[in-house]
Amino acid sequence: MKSTSAVAVVKQPSDNELLERILSGDMRAMEILMRLHNRTLFRTAHAILRDEAEAEEAVQDAYVKAYRNFGTFRGESKLSTWLVRIAANEALMRRRRAQARVEPAEQEPASEAPGPEEDAERAEVRRLLEAGINALPDGYRAVFVLRGLEELSVEETALALGIPDATVRSRYFRARGLLRVWMAGGIDSKLQDAFAFAGARCDRLVRAVLGILGASLAAATIAACSEKPPRPDSEAEHAMKSEDVAQTAMRERTMRQGESGRMSY
Numbered sequence: 001m002k003s004t005s006a007v008a009v010v011k012q013p014s015d016n017e018l019l020e021r022i023l024s025g026d027m028r029a030m031e032i033l034m035r036l037h038n039r040t041l042f043r044t045a046h047a048i049l050r051d052e053a054e055a056e057e058a059v060q061d062a063y064v065k066a067y068r069n070f071g072t073f074r075g076e077s078k079l080s081t082w083l084v085r086i087a088a089n090e091a092l093m094r095r096r097r098a099q100a101r102v103e104p105a106e107q108e109p110a111s112e113a114p115g116p117e118e119d120a121e122r123a124e125v126r127r128l129l130e131a132g133i134n135a136l137p138d139g140y141r142a143v144f145v146l147r148g149l150e151e152l153s154v155e156e157t158a159l160a161l162g163i164p165d166a167t168v169r170s171r172y173f174r175a176r177g178l179l180r181v182w183m184a185g186g187i188d189s190k191l192q193d194a195f196a197f198a199g200a201r202c203d204r205l206v207r208a209v210l211g212i213l214g215a216s217l218a219a220a221t222i223a224a225c226s227e228k229p230p231r232p233d234s235e236a237e238h239a240m241k242s243e244d245v246a247q248t249a250m251r252e253r254t255m256r257q258g259e260s261g262r263m264s265y
Contacts, residue, residue, distance in 0.1 A: 015079035023070055030213070031206055034063060037080055038202050040150045041087040044160070047145035048091035050134050056205055058094055062087040063209045077159055081152070084160040088142065132179050143168055144175035 013021075013032065021029035041062060045055035066086050073082060133141060146157040147168065157172075158165045 016075075019070060019073065019079060022067070027210060027213070030067065031210060034206050034209060035202060037083055038205060040080065041083060042205075043145045043149055044084050044087050044142065045091040047133070047142040048088065048138070049095055050141075054094055054098075055091065056201070058090040059087055060205055060208050060212075062090045064212055065090070067209075067213055078156065081156050081160050084146070084152075084156075085162075088160060129179075136175050136178060140171045140175040140178070143171040144179070147172045148176070 013029070015033065015036075018029045018033045022033065038059070041059045042055055045058040045062075046052065049055050049058065062083065066083055073079065133144065136144060142161055143157060143163075146152045146160060147154070152160065154165050154168050154172075158168045161168075
């Protein structure tokens with residue numbers, strides 16, 4: 001007789017399921033949601049800012065803002081599109097603030113050195129592709145990242161960036177043409193390696209956001225506790241107090257009876 005072993009298949013919760021759990025106070029669900037969308041939000045912010053540190057901070061701020069506004073999400077678009085829109089707005093605000101200041105000298109885009117598991121040639125192709133994407137005009141770059149790298153639909157990209165569908169199509173077509181010239185053709189197989197966001201960077205961002213949210217929740221709890229009225233006595237405490245009063249009265253009666261007895265002699 002053959003023995004069969006059942007293999008449990010763990011189903012990945014949907015964004016809406018995670019949202020329900022987050023609204024009920026499940027911070028583990030918030031961590032899962034961030035890990036699912038970190039790369040998309042980072043690529044979006046980086047496409048606008050062209051700076052890795054600034055992009056990480058923009059994504060961090062976007063998650064904090066999203067968490068504080070999850071209750072207002074009406075489901076008119078996908079939750080992922082809503083998150084991308086928040087990240088794009090955070091990145092755009094940072095870029096406007098940077099442009100208001102004196103702009104520093106132009107720097108070469110930073111790139112990660114290949115790790116021991118990476119092939120040197122592939123790392124070089126990725127570096128060239130990232131440099132080419134960074135060289136795209138501002139309006140084209142964000143469209144290309146969302147359509148080409150994250151594979152959002154035209155409608156989702158338009159909603160996330162707040163531009164018409166036709167503009168998304170034209171900018172994406174033009175961006176691909178510019179990149180083909182830059183890479184001398186064959187960019188499709190190289191797109192998924194660009195602007196990777198995993199491992200230590202992903203963990204660092206998740207910890208930072210959870211730390212901010214945890215501190216906010218702790219402060220809110222302390223404030224709520226300080227406003228609570230005194231706790232009423234429980235039935236057990238009330239019974240113990242009544243028993244103490246009865247014992248005290250009995251001792252007083254005994255003492256009076258003793259005193260009266262001594263006086264009778």
